[in-house]
Structures are given as structure tokens and as C-alpha cells.
Amino acid sequence: MIDGPVQRWDEGALRALVPRVLAGLVRRGEDFDVAEDALQEALLEALRVWPDNPPRDPRAWLITVATRRLVDAHRSEVARRRREDTTYAEPRPVATEEGDDTLFLLFCCCHSDLAPTSQVALTLRAVGGLTTREIADAFYVPEATMAQRISRAKRTLRGRRLDQPGDLAVVLRVLYLIYTAGHAGRVDLAAEAIRLARQLTLATDEPEARGLLALMLLNHARLPARFDPEGRIVTLDRQDRGLWDTRQIAEGVRVLQSALAEERPGRYQVEAAIAALHDDAASAEETDWPQILAWYDDLVALTEDPVRQDPAAVLGRAVAVGHVLGAAAGLRETDRLREVIGDRHRWHAVRGHLHELAGDLPAAATAYAEAARLATNVAEHNHLIHQAARARASSA
């Protein structure tokens, strides 16, 4: 976030202050967008001043300077709004816990009036403390585009009531979106999502928040094995399990167990349980497919019409069925989805996998080739072309 001489000041510590200071200002009744602008200005001034004059209490310093900016902003429109400057002259002590501030800001940023792309951008900026440039880089758009997206989102929030508890399900979805946006850019969004989810679990006892954190940790643990040195995808069954991050797996399992103990299951907890079973297998052959299938049964039972409402879960279940009851049974499961997601690459990729499991390599090659044609991700496209060629070469 910081370039130049201020590098000495711990970046993580500064970023951790952003949500706390911002939440304090918004709670005091400031408009979200005005407060965010004032805080950005205060941060710029901090970069200028702190190297020579480090503050004794960085948070109080930021609040004071941001408040001064707010006073200036209010003065300039004092004719329109006759507000008392004295209200802002002395910052009231912000006596809330760090976790509450994070949760409060997440509810603001994930407001249901905002489109998902805006929710993601605003969350990364206001809660994650990333710069507009960093967020733009992460999503491969010009900085001006991301700046505009953020300022439009902030304008949308103007005048909205932000003192009501928001929808935690939306917050969880936004964090998961950030996680899945991945690690391609200069900024590791997956690590950022994990950091935010960890903060969130300090603020709420909701087991799904812990389920989401566990799911991210248990998947992220496999990242070092997921690509070869050339950047090519390595599928789960071929990964070098020695590269998996055992520390993250242990933390994920611990977090998951504490969530499951609440006995209020939800999709993130169930998906985390499936990820944990994969992580737990010392080799692909030792994967506990019957137990994975049982969890998939739970997952599809969470929605009334899973084929339409949660085709991804039904597709995952089809793979598990293929491994437990045989490939033909798995393929029959995918048939039910043809109408819903038969035009998506993942449906064809799963069919390819199941055909391969059945030993029908020509059919696998055709399915993989069709999946490659539909894939929208470069690495996945290349991987599927390889799978098709491999299946065709082995069947010849």
C-alpha cells in the first residue's frame, strides 16, 4: 500500500487501523463517502508526516486529522447544512471493539443496494485498506475505472441508513467472491479474503462465518501444489501432497470443528468438511469418498430444488457418486443437469472425468475437448486441451 520512505512503518498495522477509524467516523453519523475521503486524506498526510514524527497513538492521530478534514468539508457547505463545527472539533472516543468495527463496515460495504462488483471493490478498499491501484491491478482494469466504481458505490450509500445490522449471508458471499478471484495479480486476494474472514469470526459467533474461514483455509492449503512451475493446473489426484500447507489445514480443521459443534450447519461448513476430507487423505487412493458423498447429500439437501438452485453441488455430488457407486451412476447424475448447465465447461469436464473413470477414453476425450471449447479461463482451457489430448493418445 505504501511506497517510499514510510516503508518503515508497519504496513499491516496501518491497514488494520483503516476499518477502525472509518467505522468510528461513520458511527458518529458521517456520510460513508465523505468519511472515507477524509480518511484517505489523513492516510496521505500520515505518509508525509510519520517518518519524521511518528505519532504516539496512530489511531487517535488518524481520527483527529480525518476529523479536521471533515470539518473543512462541512465548512465549505455550511450554507447548505447548518451544522455545528464543534460537533466535529473534538473526536469522541471510539470505544468499540475492533471486531464490531469490522462487522459494521462489512455491512456498509456489502449493502444490498450495491452490485456484487461494487461490494467487492468497496470491501477491499474500506475494510481491507487496499489502495485503488492495488484493487484495479487485482481485477485487471484501469485504475480510473476502479476509482469510478468505488466512488459510485460510495455515492449509492449516501443517505442510506447504515445503523441497521446488514445481511451476513451477503457479507460471506462477498468474501468468498474475493477469495475465488484468486491470486493472479500483484495482490493475493485469496490471502486478503482469509484475513478479512478471520476478522469477521472475531465479530460474530455465526458458525457459517467460521465455516467460510475453514473452507478458505482448507482450499488455500493446497495452493502450492495446484500449479506446476510452468503455471499449469495440477489436478487434485496428481498433486504432490507434501507441498500442502499442514499448518493451514490444522487451523482449518480446528475452525471447522468449532463451527460444527454449534450444530447449525450451512453450505460453507459442509463444503469445508468436504475440503477437509480431501486434505486428510495421504494419497488420492485413500480419499474417503463414501464420507464425501454423505456430505454432498447434506449439501444438496440444503436447497429445495438443488438441480436448479445449486447445480454446482449436484455436479460435485455426481463425482462422489462416480467414485462410490461407479462411473455409470455418476454419469446418470450429470444427466439430470444437462438442461440446466449442459452448456457450461464444468459439466463437460466432470463428464470427461467420469468417462475416464469408466475407462471410456474416446468419450472422455470428446467431453474434455468440448469443455475446453467452453472454458473462459486460460489455465483451465489449456488444462482441458491437455486432458483431451492425453485421453485420445491413451485410447489410440
Added chain:
Amino acid sequence: MPKYLLLKHYRGGPEQIRKVPPMDQWAPEDIEAHMAFLKHVTELLEENGEYVDAQGLTPARTWVRYGGPGAAPVITDGPLPETSDLVAGWWMIDVESHERAVELAAYVSSEPGPGGTPLYEWIDVREVMSVAPSED
């Protein structure tokens, strides 16, 4: 410095010199070599300070036009004649001259195909209109 697009096509353009099957029917090691070469081209351009952008397009195409007042957009997504032009992707380069762009396009076209020998694929070289004042 002029900018150029070096366009690769799924189909269209002059008749291909070498007829090859779709890539999923190549030998796995030939695909490997082909993709490694494309990656190498991007790295080479970056090293030379000539790289601007590289992107691939999915083959799915949708033609859209205004449907008139109050009407839904008109959409056509095929089937289109096999001869219609379909761009697969591009490199955008920033180079000294048209000659350099041609040289790089020819190099791209030497990419290995089945059997590891050059594909001789036609590359579409297009100059990007400049916002800088022209030199002549």
C-alpha cells in the same frame, strides 16, 4: 513508436498452408511445445520492451444490434458460415517500425504444430491508430 495488433484467428483469412486437426487431437507433447512457444513469445516481447498486452478470446460469438425503440436487442449467435472470420486472440506490441511488427508476426507464425514443425499460420498484422501527431 507505432502499436500493432498481431491477431491469431480460429478461422478466416488466406487459405492455411498447413492443414492441421484441432489441438485436442494433437499429441500431448506437441501441445506442450506449442503452448511453451506462445508463452516464450510473450516473455520475449516483455524482455525487449515491446509488450503491451496479450489476450485470448473464447470461440463463442454473439452478434448484437439495437432492436429499435422499445424493442429488445436483436441477437444472433450462429450458426455462421465456416468461412466467417473469427479472432482467437492477440498480442499488442509497441515497436520501432512496421518492419519490426512483420518480423515478430513471422516469428509467431513459426510456432510448432503437430510433429513439432512450424505451423506457418497466417497472422493478421493491424496498426493501431495513434493519438500522437503523425510524423510526416
